[in-house]
Amino acid sequence: MKNLTLEAPATGAFLSDITSETLLYPVRQEPRKGASAFETLLLHTVSHELRTPFSIIQSSAELLEMMRVDPMVTEQARVIMREIKQVTDLMNRLVQFSRWEPGALADNQQPADIEKATRDCIGNGFSPWKDGRHVAYKLTGKPRDVRLDPVIFQLVLRNLVENACKYSTGKRPPLVRLHYAQASWSVSVRDYGIGIPDADLARLFKPFSRGSNVGDTPGLGLGLRIAHYLVNNFCGTLTLTSREGKGTTATATFLYR
CATH class of the missing domain: 1.10.287 (Helix Hairpins)
Structure with a gap:
């Protein structure tokens, strides 16, 4: 195991723990004031x-x-x-x-039904996906309203699910899991596709960065960057767990506020 300190262009410093399977980006530290x-x-x-x-x-x-x-x-x-x-x-x-300071967004949101937002997002575009697969959905824990803008949440989820579908063609459908725990809640997207090479993990949250094994799969390398930026600005954590050839799991976790 080795530790790296990476600079995220839009949000300051992040401490990353990198193993052969996992890249962890924890909650941001010392956020900068507003967008550039x-x-x-x-x-x-x-x-x-x-x-x-x-x-x-x-x-x-x-x-x-x-x-x-x-x-x-x-x-x-x-x-x-x-x-x-x-x-x-x-x-x-x-x-x-864009007019708010990072971190202030979560404190200025009305309670929202994220469980409904999750189902709506999956139903509008991913069931079925372009190749006919239907993204699976699993709910665990007791649903409750949370303070997070549902439209922004759906943008994050769409980026994660689209990546999961694109990079798992011919495999079993991706699984979206919404989990309500006692102190936090999370949404994870798991696919069973090509996975991410170890050498690529550390740079995938940077703009226009893609895995070296994507081949002819179309994309700009912005989906993870957008998801990471938005999750971070709502005081959340975005983690990636991946094994090349086995698949990837992306998880966004938020505290109740």
Whole structure:
């Protein structure tokens, strides 16, 4: 076993315990104050530039729905409108959260039903996944409302589940487990796919970093980085446990607040 101290670009220092199977990123220490000027400017610019094309897509979909040309066309128009609404809502939240200091986000959230948010996330896009597999779901412990924005939580979960599905093609479906313990709650995503080589573990939370064994599987190397950043800013912990050729488990853990 060896210990490394890694610098996370958006959130300060993290102590990582690396073995042949596990990479642990604990709760952040000494968070920096707010997002950087560049990150905030980039977020606001992207949000602004996407609003016009999203409005056009939304209007076109509404028109298709009203025309009722074909039942299948009408249904797809409704899917487009639902997805546009979700993305727009997400952008608005990210812009709003960029004005908060890291760590303050969790203290300014209303109680939410994360169990429902988990089921909805799995049902909208992962059951079935593109290859026909249905992501499995398991609930343990007694559900309770927690103070965490459900839209941001679903963004984290979508990134983790999408990775699990992409890198386990031809294997058994990934498993999402939501667990309510006495002092904390967690959501884990386990896949049975290609796993992560030992040499790659330490850098996978950095932007545009991917495993050396991904082959032709499409991706930008941003999913884990986004999930890590959001979990960290809500005072959570994101851990990866992986064995090459056997699969990976990503777990986000939060204290009750």
